[in-house]
Amino acid sequence: MARERKGILEKIDDWRWLLSQEYKPGMRVPGLVFASEAMLDVIGQDQAIEQVANVAFLPGIVKYSMAMPDIHWGYGFPIGGVAAMRVEDGVISPGGVGFDINCGTRILRTNLTEEEVRPRLKDLMNQIFRDIPAGLGGSGLLRVSLKEIDEVLVKGVRWALEQEYAWPEDLAAIEGGGALSGANPDKVSRRAKERGGPQLGTIGSGNHFLEVQVVDQVYEREAAEVMGISGPGQVLAFIHTGSRGLGHQTCQDFLDVMEEAAERYGIHLPDKQLACAPINSREGQDYLGGMTAAANFAFCNRQLIAHWTRAVFQRVFGRDAREDLGMFVVYDVAHNIAKIERHRLDGREITVCVHRKGATRAFPPGHPDVSAKYQKIGQPVLVPGDMGRYSYIAVGTEQAMSETWGSTCHGAGRMMSRHAAKRSLKGVDIAQRLAERGIYVRAQDRGSLAEEASEAYKDVAEVVDVLDRAGISRKVCRMRPMGVVKG
Amino acid sequence: MEHTADVGIIVHGADLAELFANAGAGMFALMADPDLIEEREERSIQVEARDRETLLVRWLTELLYYLDAQQMLFRRFQIDELTETRLRARGFGEAIDRDRHQLHCGVKAVTRHMLEIAPEDGGYQATVLFDI
Numbered sequence: 356m357a358r359e360r361k362g363i364l365e366k367i368d369d370w371r372w373l374l375s376q377e378y379k380p381g382m383r384v385p386g387l388v389f390a391s392e393a394m395l396d397v398i399g400q401d402q403a404i405e406q407v408a409n410v411a412f413l414p415g416i417v418k419y420s421m422a423m424p425d426i427h428w429g430y431g432f433p434i435g436g437v438a439a440m441r442v443e444d445g446v447i448s449p450g451g452v453g454f455d456i457n458c459g460t461r462i463l464r465t466n467l468t469e470e471e472v473r474p475r476l477k478d479l480m481n482q483i484f485r486d487i488p489a490g491l492g493g494s495g496l497l498r499v500s501l502k503e504i505d506e507v508l509v510k511g512v513r514w515a516l517e518q519e520y521a522w523p524e525d526l527a528a529i530e531g532g533g534a535l536s537g538a539n540p541d542k543v544s545r546r547a548k549e550r551g552g553p554q555l556g557t558i559g560s561g562n563h564f565l566e567v568q569v570v571d572q573v574y575e576r577e578a579a580e581v582m583g584i585s586g587p588g589q590v591l592a593f594i595h596t597g598s599r600g601l602g603h604q605t606c607q608d609f610l611d612v613m614e615e616a617a618e619r620y621g622i623h624l625p626d627k628q629l630a631c632a633p634i635n636s637r638e639g640q641d642y643l644g645g646m647t648a649a650a651n652f653a654f655c656n657r658q659l660i661a662h663w664t665r666a667v668f669q670r671v672f673g674r675d676a677r678e679d680l681g682m683f684v685v686y687d688v689a690h691n692i693a694k695i696e697r698h699r700l701d702g703r704e705i706t707v708c709v710h711r712k713g714a715t716r717a718f719p720p721g722h723p724d725v726s727a728k729y730q731k732i733g734q735p736v737l738v739p740g741d742m743g744r745y746s747y748i749a750v751g752t753e754q755a756m757s758e759t760w761g762s763t764c765h766g767a768g769r770m771m772s773r774h775a776a777k778r779s780l781k782g783v784d785i786a787q788r789l790a791e792r793g794i795y796v797r798a799q800d801r802g803s804l805a806e807e808a809s810e811a812y813k814d815v816a817e818v819v820d821v822l823d824r825a826g827i828s829r830k831v832c833r834m835r836p837m838g839v840v841k842g
Numbered sequence: 843m844e845h846t847a848d849v850g851i852i853v854h855g856a857d858l859a860e861l862f863a864n865a866g867a868g869m870f871a872l873m874a875d876p877d878l879i880e881e882r883e884e885r886s887i888q889v890e891a892r893d894r895e896t897l898l899v900r901w902l903t904e905l906l907y908y909l910d911a912q913q914m915l916f917r918r919f920q921i922d923e924l925t926e927t928r929l930r931a932r933g934f935g936e937a938i939d940r941d942r943h944q945l946h947c948g949v950k951a952v953t954r955h956m957l958e959i960a961p962e963d964g965g966y967q968a969t970v971l972f973d974i
Contacts, residue, residue, distance in 0.1 A: 492913055546907055553913075628954050772849070774849060842947065
C-alpha cells in the first residue's frame, strides 16, 4: 500500500514531490508534497495523500494543494496542508482550519541557564502544574462574563494588556499583534462562548503542553541574538495550545452551515468534511468573522498562560520576571488558521485566502506584516517536536513567500495512532523513562503519556531539515525539553 | 477504531435509541472511568438535525457542551424521544472531581469522518471518530 501511494508521486527534486492533476478527475490543480524520499514511506501509510488530492477539488484553489513533511491524516484536509483560494471566486472551508482554531505556539525566553534551573526543576514544574490548569476539567483562574468574552474575541491580547496580563512589548511579538482585524463575535454562538469561557487560560489535553526547554544547538547566531537567545544552555518556556471549546464549537457550528451552503452553491465535494462556501458569500464572511474571533481568543489564551508562567518563574526563583529574568515573548504563531493575504503569482499581486491546517506562517525578512524587531531576519517559526526529543525555532524566507504562500511545517506530525502507541508501549512507564534522561513530566493522566511518546511521532529534525534544505524556512536553533506539563 | 491523529468508537445498539445512548456513554468512557462516575445530577438534552448522522454528531457535541461549560461527566442516558431528525434525552452523571475521577484525554470534537449509521444483525452500528 505504502509503495503504491509513493508511486503516485513524481519526484521534482530531493525535497519536492508532485501529485499529478490527472491523479483524480476533478482536481483543479496538482498537489505538491515536501518530503525526503525516506519520509514518503511513512506519509504513504495513511490517507493523507488522498486528502491532498481532495483539497485540489476546491473552487478557486491556486497553484497547488500543498503538504508539508509533517503531513498526516486529518478530517477532510490533511494535517500539514496549505491551500490558497482566490478571493474573487474561491471558497473558505472550516475543515481547512480545523476544530482547534488558532491552535498555535508561543515561546518565552529567560535569562536563566540550565545549571540554574536544574536544581529547582521539580519545584518549577510542580508549581506550573498547580497554577496553570491542564487536562480535562481544568477550569481557568479567571471568571469572565459573556460580555467580557466578546471583548476578548475582538481585542485578543489587547484585552489581556488592559487587564494587566500582558507587557506592552508582547503584542509586537505575536502574529497579527495578537488581535486580528475582522473578528465578529456575533458569529460565535452562545454555546461556543459558554464552552470556552471557563477554559480561558487553560492548556487542555491531547498534544497540548507547556515545556521548559534548554537551547542545545544554535545554527544561526545572529538571528538567535535578535530573538534574545544567546546560545546553548539558555532556558526557554514553550507553550502549545489553542482556542479550547470556543474554537471547537465554532468549527462544529460552521461545518453544519457549510454542508448546506456547499449544496446550495452547487460545489462538488469528494469528502463532506471539505464543506465550504464562497469567500464572498454570507456564509463565507460569517465563518471568516467567527473564525477570526476564535483566533483572537486563542492568542489571549496563550497570553494568560504566559502571564502565569512568568508568575511561577518569579515565585520559584525569587527574581522579577521582567527586570531579572527577562521573560519576553520570542514569538507567538498560529498553525490552524485561514487568512486573507496578498501574494504574488506569475509577477502579479493577488488576494487569496490561505488555509493553514497544521502549517505555520513563515514570512520573509522585509515583509510589512513582520514586526519591526524581526524585519532583518524574517518571522520566527516555532516548531514543537515530541516531549522526548527536541523542538526548533526557524525563520521564514523569500522562497516560502514565492512557493508556499509564506508557509512552513507546524511540528513533527503523528506517525502512530493513539491506540497503536499505547499498545506498543504497554507496560512502559513513560514518565520514568523520561526521568532517566533528565526530563521531568507532570501529567493529569500518566497512563495516556504513551500516546504522546516519541515513538508516536516522526522525528521533527527530519521535518525541519527538509524545509531548511528546500529553502522554505531556515533553522535558527534547537531546544531539548527539561520539564513537561501535559493534560 | 484507529485514525493516525485520533481515536474513535464502534457503537452497537439493538435499536437507534440504544445506539445513541451507547455512543454517548462510549465517548465519556474514552475520557473517564465510567465506574467512578456517580449519578448525582441530571441534564435534559434536546437536539434537532436534518438527518440521523448529523443528529448523532449534534447529540454528542451537545454532551461536550455540558462537559466544557458545566464540567459534567455522564455515565448513563435515557432516550425519551428519537426520530430521524429529533432527539430528547436525559443524561445522568456528575461534575468532574479531579481527585476522584480517573481522567484521560479530553475529546475536542466529533468528526464526520466515515460516519454512517448502518443496520446490522440485531440492530444498528455506527463508527464515530473524535478529534482529541
